[in-house]
Amino acid sequence: MVASAHPVEGEGGIxxxxxxxxxxxxxxxxxKERLEFIDVDKCECKSTLIEGGGIGTAIETATSHIKVEVAANGGSVVKVESTxxxxxxxxxxxxxxxxxxxxxxxxxxxxxxxxxxxxxYN
Known part of the structure; x- marks a missing residue:
């Protein structure tokens, strides 16, 4: 699904x-998305879609808040809230x-x- 991903601007921070x-x-x-918030310790971030992904054709604005939590079985649960x-x-x-x-x-x-x-990954 994802052919490639790369930074366009910045060093990975807000x-x-x-x-x-x-x-x-x-x-x-x-x-293309801009990072609005990041908390490495809590494994969560929030980003705003700024180009592609339907912006300008169907969507005026879009944000995503992603949080990774430890599951009871030792795995992870990813929670995504999009607006x-x-x-x-x-x-x-x-x-x-x-x-x-x-x-x-x-x-x-x-x-x-x-x-x-x-x-x-490590």
Whole structure:
């Protein structure tokens, strides 16, 4: 799903911008987001979508708050809260379904990659 990802601006702190490039399996080619908040100790961050991902075509603004929590079984639970303001005339249900499906697909792909490549993280 994710063909590549790279920083566009900044060093990874608040205000930094990163770009994700997607394969044809996704409904859009790319997504750029700006980091608004990060708490490394609590494993959470908040970002704002600034380009791609439906911005300007269906979505006026979008933010995501992601938090990773330790699960009872020793694994992790990822909680994502997204807030969208749709453009006038865009059907809410269609865009919410697309957004949820896209986020779920990205996290499932990342999970599968990390399980298959445990040396990719520490």
């Amino acid at each position: 205000g930094s911008v990163r770009q994700f490039n997607f394969t044809s399996a996704m409904p859009f080619d790319l997504m 969208y303001k749709l453009l006038l005339g865009v059907e809410v249900n269609d865009e919410i379904t697309k957004a949820k499906d896209s986020v779920t697909t990205i996290f499932k792909a990342a999970e599968a990659y990390l399980i298959a490549n445990p040396d990719a």
